[in-house]
Amino acid sequence: MVDYNKIVSRxxxxxxPSGIRKFFDLASEMEDAISLGVxxxxxxxxxxxxxxxxxxxERGHTHYTSNHGVIELREYIAxxxxxxxxxTYSPGQIMVTVGASEAIDLALRAIVEPGDExxxxxxxxxxxxxxxxxxxxxxxxxxxxxxxxxxxxxDNVKPLINERTKxxxxxxxxxxxxxxxxxxxxxxxxxxxxxTDIVAVSDEIxxxxxxxxxxxxxxxxxxxxxxxxxxxxxxxAFAMTGWxxxxxxxxxxxxxxxxxxxxxxxxxxPVMSQAAAxxxxxxxxxxxxxxxxxMRREYNRRRRVIVDGFREMGLSCFEPLGAFYAFPCLDSxxxxxxxxCEGLLRSQKVACVPSTAFGTSNSFMRCSYATSLxxxxxxxxxxxxxxxxx
Amino acid sequence: MTKExxxxxxxxxxxxxxxxxxxxxxxxxxDPAEVAEEIKRLERDRVIVKYNAVVNMEKFDKDMVxxxxxxxxxxxxEQGFDALAxxxxxxxxxxxxxxxxxxxxxxxxxxxxxxxxxxxFVAEKLSVxxxxxSTATSFVLRKYKEDGVIILDDEKDDRxxxxx
Numbered sequence: 356m357v358d359y360n361k362i363v364s365r366x367x368x369x370x371x372p373s374g375i376r377k378f379f380d381l382a383s384e385m386e387d388a389i390s391l392g393v394x395x396x397x398x399x400x401x402x403x404x405x406x407x408x409x410x411x412x413e414r415g416h417t418h419y420t421s422n423h424g425v426i427e428l429r430e431y432i433a434x435x436x437x438x439x440x441x442x443t444y445s446p447g448q449i450m451v452t453v454g455a456s457e458a459i460d461l462a463l464r465a466i467v468e469p470g471d472e473x474x475x476x477x478x479x480x481x482x483x484x485x486x487x488x489x490x491x492x493x494x495x496x497x498x499x500x501x502x503x504x505x506x507x508x509x510d511n512v513k514p515l516i517n518e519r520t521k522x523x524x525x526x527x528x529x530x531x532x533x534x535x536x537x538x539x540x541x542x543x544x545x546x547x548x549x550x551t552d553i554v555a556v557s558d559e560i561x562x563x564x565x566x567x568x569x570x571x572x573x574x575x576x577x578x579x580x581x582x583x584x585x586x587x588x589x590x591x592a593f594a595m596t597g598w599x600x601x602x603x604x605x606x607x608x609x610x611x612x613x614x615x616x617x618x619x620x621x622x623x624x625p626v627m628s629q630a631a632a633x634x635x636x637x638x639x640x641x642x643x644x645x646x647x648x649x650m651r652r653e654y655n656r657r658r659r660v661i662v663d664g665f666r667e668m669g670l671s672c673f674e675p676l677g678a679f680y681a682f683p684c685l686d687s688x689x690x691x692x693x694x695x696c697e698g699l700l701r702s703q704k705v706a707c708v709p710s711t712a713f714g715t716s717n718s719f720m721r722c723s724y725a726t727s728l729x730x731x732x733x734x735x736x737x738x739x740x741x742x743x744x745x
Numbered sequence: 746m747t748k749e750x751x752x753x754x755x756x757x758x759x760x761x762x763x764x765x766x767x768x769x770x771x772x773x774x775x776d777p778a779e780v781a782e783e784i785k786r787l788e789r790d791r792v793i794v795k796y797n798a799v800v801n802m803e804k805f806d807k808d809m810v811x812x813x814x815x816x817x818x819x820x821x822x823e824q825g826f827d828a829l830a831x832x833x834x835x836x837x838x839x840x841x842x843x844x845x846x847x848x849x850x851x852x853x854x855x856x857x858x859x860x861x862x863x864x865x866f867v868a869e870k871l872s873v874x875x876x877x878x879s880t881a882t883s884f885v886l887r888k889y890k891e892d893g894v895i896i897l898d899d900e901k902d903d904r905x906x907x908x909x
Contacts, residue, residue: 388906733769
């Protein structure tokens, strides 16, 4: 008999399973459930982008690309970073990755050593903490609350910093809360980091889905460029989740370190996905990103409907100004999020993800509005019914 | 109401005309009474002409046909194409009439209970009008996309029900 417990890496075994997984299994059993649990756009990738990938395959572009990624694509990314966020990177300081997910992994692997602490916002996307732990690092949660609109403040970051602190993960617009941070809100945190060797790993995958003002990258603040790894990708802005295409921008020394890991593990991002991404940016510059703007307008309308709906039924819901999630508070129901979401699914067949999947809080549920207006209206009606039931 | 908001109202209604003023007001962050008033104004000015359903008749009645007819005409003194267009669009069989550039003048969309009815309409009503020089009829065999909507939409939502 093989004792697999002895074989499996302890570091991996210690990472708790994803809370999303449990809920996924439950929701998958339900027929005709309405899902507000999906973390990806409901739009299909625009046709011109899909077509570019098809042509690229037809022309026989089926080989490895440079480890960095196709140079034309990186040139466009450089132009895009400058145009959208005022960030200056040379194509050599940009690497195309297999989704922003790989980029997060590379960033952490490049800097985290066993015992290093990484400040991780909470609630947050499910993968940061496991990725820190895979490297033997220690994730230290920065607890964010709805009183502070789920933003960082110096008050909640400063006490967590010590000589072992290696990095801070910045994740705005945020999944699951929908919170954003403006330039002036980021500034005090940036000032705090400037006197340290702490690296900001900034996951800006939802940057295009900002509904008030323009997205501010922490790298654009004074003295931050040299200590920030910016991660972005095509999944959310261009509805390209399945293509697995992201990128990372960083000062040369950091980028080269990540490149070393990437070239030995992934080699390069899929060439056809890079062709698609090239078209996404090329056509974007041609029509001033009209498709992105159209998607953002559509999300924004749904956002208002869902937030208004929750408030109308008596659930307090802070104003999410980014991503495509609303994060209503369930405290007024007297139920924990886990129990509420499970009951809601069983009784009304609406799938929302309890906040326990994204951290320790059991008070909220994540409701994705990346679904049709009809679905949102029907889901709201059912949630209201459920509130009357309990 | 600003032109920008007005445009948003039209965008929403063109997508789904059942969305009521109250919901539109939430969607564009405006006052419901003002939205209702703006919609009335758009109707009054005939910017919004009518609220129709996009119907796939092929699925309901196999015999029903539509034909696109290219019509060449002689424009008339003082009235240009308008008078002839009017003579044509008044027929109940005619669903759309467009004045177009190119090798013919009017594009006429005709609907009939069956092919014979449409053919007879062209032979007996349309081509005999004074000023009509020629017609070329193309029957619609299948509709793929109508008014921005893909008719036989096989692009189902295949996303996993819950993802991070």
